[in-house]
Amino acid sequence: MSETVLHSPLEAAHLALGAKLIPFGGWAMPVQYSSILTEHAAVREKAGVFDISHMGQVFVTGADHVASLDTLLTNNLSQLPPGQGQYTIMLNESGGVIDDLIAYRISETETLLVINASMIAEDVAWMDKHLAPGCNLRNESDAWAGLAIQGPDAAAIFAKLFPAESLPPRNGISKTASGEIVCRTGYTGEDGYEFFCPAAEGSAWFTKFIEAGATPCGLGARDTLRLEMCFPLNGNDLSPARSPIEAGLGFFCDLTKPHFIGRETLVSQKANGPEVKLTAIELTEKGPPPRPHYPVLSADGETLGELSSGVLSPTLGIGIAMAYLPAAFTKPATPLLIDIRGRQFKAVSVKKPFLKIPK
Amino acid sequence: MSATQIPADLLFQSSHEWARVEGDTATVGISDHAQSELTDVVYVELPQLGKTVDSGDPTAVVESVKAASDIYAPISGEVIEVNPAVEADPSLVNTDPYGAGWIFKLKVSKPDQLSGLLTPQAYGELIG
Numbered sequence: 001m002s003e004t005v006l007h008s009p010l011e012a013a014h015l016a017l018g019a020k021l022i023p024f025g026g027w028a029m030p031v032q033y034s035s036i037l038t039e040h041a042a043v044r045e046k047a048g049v050f051d052i053s054h055m056g057q058v059f060v061t062g063a064d065h066v067a068s069l070d071t072l073l074t075n076n077l078s079q080l081p082p083g084q085g086q087y088t089i090m091l092n093e094s095g096g097v098i099d100d101l102i103a104y105r106i107s108e109t110e111t112l113l114v115i116n117a118s119m120i121a122e123d124v125a126w127m128d129k130h131l132a133p134g135c136n137l138r139n140e141s142d143a144w145a146g147l148a149i150q151g152p153d154a155a156a157i158f159a160k161l162f163p164a165e166s167l168p169p170r171n172g173i174s175k176t177a178s179g180e181i182v183c184r185t186g187y188t189g190e191d192g193y194e195f196f197c198p199a200a201e202g203s204a205w206f207t208k209f210i211e212a213g214a215t216p217c218g219l220g221a222r223d224t225l226r227l228e229m230c231f232p233l234n235g236n237d238l239s240p241a242r243s244p245i246e247a248g249l250g251f252f253c254d255l256t257k258p259h260f261i262g263r264e265t266l267v268s269q270k271a272n273g274p275e276v277k278l279t280a281i282e283l284t285e286k287g288p289p290p291r292p293h294y295p296v297l298s299a300d301g302e303t304l305g306e307l308s309s310g311v312l313s314p315t316l317g318i319g320i321a322m323a324y325l326p327a328a329f330t331k332p333a334t335p336l337l338i339d340i341r342g343r344q345f346k347a348v349s350v351k352k353p354f355l356k357i358p359k
Numbered sequence: 360m361s362a363t364q365i366p367a368d369l370l371f372q373s374s375h376e377w378a379r380v381e382g383d384t385a386t387v388g389i390s391d392h393a394q395s396e397l398t399d400v401v402y403v404e405l406p407q408l409g410k411t412v413d414s415g416d417p418t419a420v421v422e423s424v425k426a427a428s429d430i431y432a433p434i435s436g437e438v439i440e441v442n443p444a445v446e447a448d449p450s451l452v453n454t455d456p457y458g459a460g461w462i463f464k465l466k467v468s469k470p471d472q473l474s475g476l477l478t479p480q481a482y483g484e485l486i487g
Contacts, residue, residue: 036424037399220425288402288422312401312424341404341420 008053009145009199010206017216025118027054030218040224040314042215043188047151049214050222054117056141061110068132071260074253082107085171087252089244095265096240099123102185104173116234145202149214150192157212189229189357224311230280230352237308237322245269247278277330280352283319287345290321290338297337304329320354364391366457371482378433388461392486397423400452405441406463414472419462434472436465
């Protein structure tokens with residue numbers, strides 16, 4: 001791993017707003033500006049803007065590129081019409097997760113992949129190795145700044161800044177007249193969009209979205225918001241040792257496709273039932289916030305695994321977490337214990353997601 | 360950055376706890392600077408009453424959304440009182456760190472340790 005820390009093109013703007021920066025995926029990124037709880041509430045109730053410039057943008061082109069991408073991604077890209085995006089997963093040969101990403105079909109001949117910051121080099125190398133001849137891959141991750149505008153007021157803010165444009169439909173992708181890319185997707189469960197512009201223009205757009213009413217939000221709120229929705233974080237909840245079937249992401253794996261890398265493991269796990277499953281867990285008594293790596297025990301005190309993610313849910317006011325647990329303990333309402341600094345707190349497995357947002 | 364408050368009647372340690380010594384009792388909390396760095400305290404784990412601690416022992420835990428932080432006893436003694444108000448409303452540590460946000464009280468067993476703590480001025484220089 002390189003020790004070099006990468007810097008967002010928006011860093012000066014973050015520091016001017018009093019942000020605290022932390023290392024994340026090889027980047028120095030804002031964890032919070034004022035308060036994680038305030039930023040979280042802004043997204044649930046109004047709108048927030050996140051710097052996602054660390055995320056990678058890879059454009060794949062070529063007449064047959066969609067068919068080729070379908071051999072290295074779990075979801076079915078060929079069935080997706082141009083103008084739409086889909087959540088999908090890149091697997092290793094044994095069915096473990098390399099990365100989770102969104103693939104957006106810009107046109108018949110071009111697809112945009114938005115990938116995790118820490119995985120850019122590995123994803124690109126994997127695709128270079130496995131994409132069919134005739135596919136062209138452009139890693140433009142350094143060229144683009146990214147902003148995620150999320151929350152019930154996100155669409156109104158877009159209308160304010162782009163009176164002549166309309167947002168793409170849910171999961172869709174479009175380009176503004178001035179060339180920015182707008183994707184109607186996000187990582188919070190709220191309505192919103194991810195907005196990509198040339199890196200040098202990122203700070204100016206960030207300021208415009210804030211002036212139009214979005215609260216600047218950091219990685220801290222991003223983590224609490226995504227966990228309330230049970231959206232996995234690669235590196236915490238996803239890993240090369242776990243398959244998307246084990247992660248509960250079977251919906252995004254089209255096993256009717258004749259071939260994609262890792263398919264055999266998924267088919268067998270689906271047929272036999274996975275031995276472990278990523279399970280949503282709620283604390284049922286007042287206790288410290290659950291955090292990654294805390295042990296999870298059965299009600300009888302048998303160690304079952306450890307938390308992959310955990311926070312005190314700002315919306316629900318209770319501890320929420322996820323853990324890979326043996327199949328027998330994954331049914332909702334199974335009593336569990338979470339060991340926090342040697343004390344055991346009562347918990348229970350629940351149906352995902354923790355938070356139900358009316359559409 | 361807004362100005363950090365450092366009351367003149369307190370003693371501090373470099374790990375950001377304060378102590379207010381009255382007779383043989385020391386009330387302990389975390390500094391305004393510490394609460395500002397932690398932000399959003401969401402949980403306080405109080406020590407057991409009657410527990411005997413040595414100076415530097417982890418004695419309580421203050422948790423923000425992102426991290427759990429040990430609170431170290433600034434001096435040796437016995438825990439004679441804990442603050443139930445911060446257990447019920449952890450945000451008191453943020454809003455009133457030197458008042459309603461106190462965490463526990465110790466019966467001081469080694470008063471000579473007090474001279475080893477930081478004066479308000481020395482603490483101010485440390486965090487300046």
